[in-house]
Amino acid sequence: MLKEARLLDERREGIAEGIAKGKANEKLATAKHLFSMGLSVQDIAKATSLPFEQVEALKEE
Known part of the structure; x- marks a missing residue:
């Protein structure tokens, strides 16, 4: 039973990590789109x- 609880916790952590990465990628995609619209850093x-600093580095890519 302890092993099942640990696996469930690991799964929840993995899901949370995936959601966080998805949100970060969405912010980057939005920033790139806003650059194409001519907005400032x-x-x-x-x-x-x-x-x-991250947005400024993104502009230089």
Whole structure:
């Protein structure tokens, strides 16, 4: 029974990790789309809640 509980916890952690990665990828995709619309780095950082430095690095890609 203890093994089942541990497996269930690991599964929940894996799901939570997947959701977090999905949200992060969505923010990056949104930032790229906002760049294509001509928004500034500062506005994109504010809109996506991404750090300014990360948005600035994304612009340079």
